[in-house]
Amino acid sequence: MSDPSTASIVSTPRIExxxxxxxxxxxxxxxxxxxxxxxxxxxxxxxDLRRKPLFxxxxxxxxxxxxxxxxxxxxxxxxxxxxxLSRSRVEPxxxxxxxxxxxxxxxxxxxxxxxxxxIVVAVISVIGxxxxxxxxxxIAGYRGGWVDALLSRIADVxxxxxxxxxxxxxxxxxxxxxxxxxxxxxMGLVIMSLVVLSWPVVMxxxxxxxxxxxxxxxxxxxxxxxAGTGRIVLKHLLPNCLAPLLVYGTIMVGSFxxxxxxxxxxxxxxxxxxxxxxxxxSEAQNYIRVSPFLLFFPALFLVVAVLSFVMLGEAVREALDxxxx
Amino acid sequence: xxDILVSEQSAPGAGSGRPAGRxxxxxxxxxxxxxxxxxxxxxxxVTYHVDAGETLAVLGESGxxxxxxxxxxxxxxxxxxxxxxxxxxxxxxKDMLKMSGEERRRxxxxxxxxxxxxxxxxxxxxxxxxxxxxxxFRIRRGLSRSDAKKRAIEMLDQVKIPNAKGxxxxxxxxxxxxxxxxAMIAMSLALDPEVLIADEPTTALDVTxxxxxxxxxxxxxxxxxxxxxxxxxxxxVVADVADRIAVMYAGRIVEEADVYExxxxxxxxxxxxxxxxxxRMDEKGQELRTxxxxxxxxxxxxxxxxxxxxxxMAQPVCREKxxxxxxxxxxxxxxxxxxxxxxxxx
Amino acid sequence: xxxxxxxxxxQLVPVFIGTTFMIYWLVWSVPGDPFAGKCGERRCPDTYIxxxxxxxxxDQPVWVQYATYMKNLLQGDFGTKFSGQSINDIILTSYPxxxxxxxxxxxxxxxxxxxxxxxxxxxxxxxxxxxxLISTLFLIALPIFVIGFVTQWLFGVKWGIVTPxxxxxxxxxxxxxxxxxLGSVSMAYIARVARTSxxxxxxxxxxxxxxxxxxxxxxxVGVHLLRNSLIPVVTLLGTDLGALMGGxxxxxxxxxxxxxxxxxxxxILTKESATVVSIVVVLVLVYLLMNLLxxxxxxxxxxxxxxE
Numbered sequence: 001m002s003d004p005s006t007a008s009i010v011s012t013p014r015i016e017x018x019x020x021x022x023x024x025x026x027x028x029x030x031x032x033x034x035x036x037x038x039x040x041x042x043x044x045x046x047x048d049l050r051r052k053p054l055f056x057x058x059x060x061x062x063x064x065x066x067x068x069x070x071x072x073x074x075x076x077x078x079x080x081x082x083x084x085l086s087r088s089r090v091e092p093x094x095x096x097x098x099x100x101x102x103x104x105x106x107x108x109x110x111x112x113x114x115x116x117x118x119i120v121v122a123v124i125s126v127i128g129x130x131x132x133x134x135x136x137x138x139i140a141g142y143r144g145g146w147v148d149a150l151l152s153r154i155a156d157v158x159x160x161x162x163x164x165x166x167x168x169x170x171x172x173x174x175x176x177x178x179x180x181x182x183x184x185x186x187m188g189l190v191i192m193s194l195v196v197l198s199w200p201v202v203m204x205x206x207x208x209x210x211x212x213x214x215x216x217x218x219x220x221x222x223x224x225x226x227a228g229t230g231r232i233v234l235k236h237l238l239p240n241c242l243a244p245l246l247v248y249g250t251i252m253v254g255s256f257x258x259x260x261x262x263x264x265x266x267x268x269x270x271x272x273x274x275x276x277x278x279x280x281x282s283e284a285q286n287y288i289r290v291s292p293f294l295l296f297f298p299a300l301f302l303v304v305a306v307l308s309f310v311m312l313g314e315a316v317r318e319a320l321d322x323x324x325x
Numbered sequence: 326x327x328d329i330l331v332s333e334q335s336a337p338g339a340g341s342g343r344p345a346g347r348x349x350x351x352x353x354x355x356x357x358x359x360x361x362x363x364x365x366x367x368x369x370x371v372t373y374h375v376d377a378g379e380t381l382a383v384l385g386e387s388g389x390x391x392x393x394x395x396x397x398x399x400x401x402x403x404x405x406x407x408x409x410x411x412x413x414x415x416x417x418x419k420d421m422l423k424m425s426g427e428e429r430r431r432x433x434x435x436x437x438x439x440x441x442x443x444x445x446x447x448x449x450x451x452x453x454x455x456x457x458x459x460x461x462f463r464i465r466r467g468l469s470r471s472d473a474k475k476r477a478i479e480m481l482d483q484v485k486i487p488n489a490k491g492x493x494x495x496x497x498x499x500x501x502x503x504x505x506x507x508a509m510i511a512m513s514l515a516l517d518p519e520v521l522i523a524d525e526p527t528t529a530l531d532v533t534x535x536x537x538x539x540x541x542x543x544x545x546x547x548x549x550x551x552x553x554x555x556x557x558x559x560x561x562v563v564a565d566v567a568d569r570i571a572v573m574y575a576g577r578i579v580e581e582a583d584v585y586e587x588x589x590x591x592x593x594x595x596x597x598x599x600x601x602x603x604x605r606m607d608e609k610g611q612e613l614r615t616x617x618x619x620x621x622x623x624x625x626x627x628x629x630x631x632x633x634x635x636x637x638m639a640q641p642v643c644r645e646k647x648x649x650x651x652x653x654x655x656x657x658x659x660x661x662x663x664x665x666x667x668x669x670x671x
Numbered sequence: 672x673x674x675x676x677x678x679x680x681x682q683l684v685p686v687f688i689g690t691t692f693m694i695y696w697l698v699w700s701v702p703g704d705p706f707a708g709k710c711g712e713r714r715c716p717d718t719y720i721x722x723x724x725x726x727x728x729x730d731q732p733v734w735v736q737y738a739t740y741m742k743n744l745l746q747g748d749f750g751t752k753f754s755g756q757s758i759n760d761i762i763l764t765s766y767p768x769x770x771x772x773x774x775x776x777x778x779x780x781x782x783x784x785x786x787x788x789x790x791x792x793x794x795x796x797x798x799x800x801x802x803x804l805i806s807t808l809f810l811i812a813l814p815i816f817v818i819g820f821v822t823q824w825l826f827g828v829k830w831g832i833v834t835p836x837x838x839x840x841x842x843x844x845x846x847x848x849x850x851x852x853l854g855s856v857s858m859a860y861i862a863r864v865a866r867t868s869x870x871x872x873x874x875x876x877x878x879x880x881x882x883x884x885x886x887x888x889x890x891x892v893g894v895h896l897l898r899n900s901l902i903p904v905v906t907l908l909g910t911d912l913g914a915l916m917g918g919x920x921x922x923x924x925x926x927x928x929x930x931x932x933x934x935x936x937x938x939i940l941t942k943e944s945a946t947v948v949s950i951v952v953v954l955v956l957v958y959l960l961m962n963l964l965x966x967x968x969x970x971x972x973x974x975x976x977x978x979e
Binding site: 153154156157158160161162164165168169170172173254255258259261262265266267281285288289292295299302303306307310311314 | 682685686687689690693694697698808809811812813814815816817820821824828914917920921924932935936939940942947951954955958959
């Protein structure tokens with residue numbers, strides 16, 4: 001299924017070169033100059049980032065959204081859940097900036113409260129995906145042999161499922177039959193399906209990253225010096241593979257917000273009484289001709305949130321990638 | 326090609342009082358690299374020339390500007406960051422820096438050709454070696470596919486690639502390093518250039534293969550009476566092949582001389598340092614004599630002679646005045662305030 | 672090459688079995704009563720239950736059921752719907768529509784994505800470059816249903832340039848907008864990959880060599896640079912075709928296209944287990960084979976890659 005989250009997942013970002021390739025920007029300069037300004041890859045990246053307006057804009061938005069998710073009452077005193085049918089589809093006014101929805105609920109309040117479900121689901125899913133995929137990737141890459149073959153095949157099984165299709169099947173199976181599942185159970189199911197269908201990508205990313213660094217001279221040297229497996233993985237492999245993983249994670253938060261909305265839109269993800277942007281868009285689609293504002297505001301918030309995370313990830317990745325300078 | 330020759334006849338030795346008929350001349354060339362960290366003055370007034378049938382070796386450490394000069398001659402300088410800020414590059418007396426892009430393109434390959442250091446990355450990985458040699462016959466000479474192939478196989482044969490016909494359809498990665506460099510030579514010589522620039526042609530190769538490639542280059546150069554610019558940092562390679570040597574330091578020529586003169590009596594302390602740093606069998610067990618210090622930061626070249634911070638002979642004048650490149654003999658020049666003393670020393 | 676192909680095909684078998692078994696298990700086994708809610712509001716007729724139970728051995732353990740099902744499938748029998756309609760027919764009528772849409776989407780993304788990528792890769796940091804970078808970021812970030820709704824509303828409803836939905840005739844002119852929506856995300860990726868790839872290769876040593884050979888700029892870029900830079904792009908296009916042929920639940924839904932994605936979505940919602948499993952099996956197979964094809968394509972494009 002050509003859904004944004006799948007697409008971004010399929011075309012896995014290139015593995016960044018190992019850290020030691022950094023700073024070729026001044027490679028042509030004599031040694032003496034490089035000594036004067038000692039800065040590593042991270043320092044360079046940070047120097048680069050600080051100058052990018054996109055980085056600051058997206059970081060600011062993300063901060064706002066995080067606060068919104070944690071303390072929605074700071075932004076609105078409105079009621080997101082209960083409405084009066086008398087106000088059904090009342091257009092935006094000074095009184096209610098974003099108007100009222102079909103059931104007469106304050107759209108502004110709902111949009112604010114919707115941030116929580118969307119962001120919580122996305123962030124937890126990303127953490128889960130990174131943990132499971134990362135661990136599997138390290139094991140597969142470091143152990144190699146039959147362990148690698150087995151884990152890779154298992155990953156293939158999940159990877160072979162188109163994303164939206166897989167999520168729909170999983171969610172209807174466990175969430176279906178219209179039973180009144182609790183808010184947290186639905187969220188848990190959505191998180192589970194996102195993690196189950198996405199971890200293979202992280203695993204592949206991590207595995208190739210580990211394979212690339214495993215044979216690096218300094219790892220071989222550490223092993224020759226008698227460092228144990230655990231120490232090599234924790235002290236040497238992980239820090240090297242971490243940067244691309246974190247960048248990917250940031251971008252993934254964005255695409256998972258979109259994926260959650262897509263699933264809610266299809267009617268298999270989060271459901272009322274949970275408030276989320278995807279649910280609001282789904283509810284609004286039938287009134288697109290008469291009350292486009294019902295679609296506009298949740299879509300706007302969704303788009304800005306997704307863009308912020310994707311842009312932040314992109315900015316960091318570009319800053320970390322010396323080749324793009 | 327012909328139009329260039331015609332223009333030369335109409336204005337012999339155009340633009341300079343030097344003897345006419347110089348094949349390729351670089352005069353007071355200046356190039357800088359503008360990066361976000363600042364401006365690096367990579368070439369600061371380089372002057373040299375090469376005539377038909379002679380080999381000029383350009384010697385220098387990495388970063389001395391020898392390759393950048395060659396790239397400027399070829400017109401393949403990366404711009405940005407590289408910018409030519411002054412000087413001339415004359416081919417048959419005509420300044421190439423003032424030519425149109427199309428005019429320059431016609432000179433490439435046919436007038437001046439170049440061999441690169443790393444043949445693996447310099448050859449296109451996704452085309453066969455034969456295709457890349459034949460390409461010039463097809464595009465530049467308009468030959469048919471089969472004729473171009475025939476000519477390309479001849480060229481591969483000439484650079485002594487065994488079984489040239491069979492290897493025609495191999496990819497660069499299927500060649501050994503030495504064979505690849507031979508293919509690179511075949512490619513550069515395809516259009517029978519008048520000047521061949523070889524940019525460290527043997528640096529990436531094994532020592533035994535290095536000698537073979539240098540022999541081949543020398544042989545082809547004599548056969549075809551080409552002018553050759555051999556860029557290298559390896560003093561050993563130079564001695565056998567070169568007629569004249571130009572030593573570069575910090576984007577300048579610091580000494581230019583006949584091979585025997587230069588090896589016999591260096592006219593610049595930097596050359597002396599270079600010669601002294603060659604390990605010698607009879608000094609086994611002793612510490613190698615190296616040149617102390619580091620080449621200057623090209624963004625901040627010290628006033629005076631750029632070599633003065635590392636020079637064992639440095640005097641106060643060296644920190645104030647840039648020594649110009651002056652004739653100190655019939656066929657040699659040096660850019661040192663004390664060149665005469667050096668040469669007249671025993 | 673032959674041995675590599677054989678090995679890859681053998682590797683496909685466990686993946687194929689794993690994926691389809693998982694789907695089978697989720698759809699038939701997990702809900703407990705396999706017939707719960709399958710026949711609308713009412714309880715399923717006993718004759719249907721008896722027929723299905725017999726045919727798919729639903730009273731046996733799940734792996735026996737799966738084996739029976741796969742045996743039928745391999746003989747070309749994709750099963751029967753509750754209504755008696757053959758699932759083969761459903762696939763045969765809806766899959767061509769999906770393929771048409773996929774090809775239109777692929778064409779659009781290849782032309783626009785590649786064009787934008789090559790142009791910006793050659794001229795980085797200009798106005799066009801920034802425009803493309805920002806717009807691709809938007810396309811990547813926006814969920815496809817948002818893009819679908821917005822374009823449908825703008826072009827179909829507000830400006831009336833195209834019909835908002837696609838008729839059953841699937842005319843090419845009707846498919847441009849859905850194709851654009853479906854291909855939009857990949858188009859953005861292709862533009863970005865092409866841009867990076869061109870920009871990286873442009874400074875490559877072999878490009879310098881080609882210039883030093885005195886080749887015209889058109890040939891340096893058009894032959895030497897493009898041939899190398901397109902390897903990752905073509906691979907991406909191939910992978911994407913695999914994904915596109917898996918149907919587009921969202922796009923087909925928005926534009927009312929009777930494709931395989933819409934069929935499977937409807938089947939999932941109405942709990943037509945047999946239909947779901949059969950279609951998913953076909954889609955997984957197509958997807959896996961396409962990925963294999965892409966790998967082979969990659970080897971064909973890059974002579975440095977050799978499969979033992």
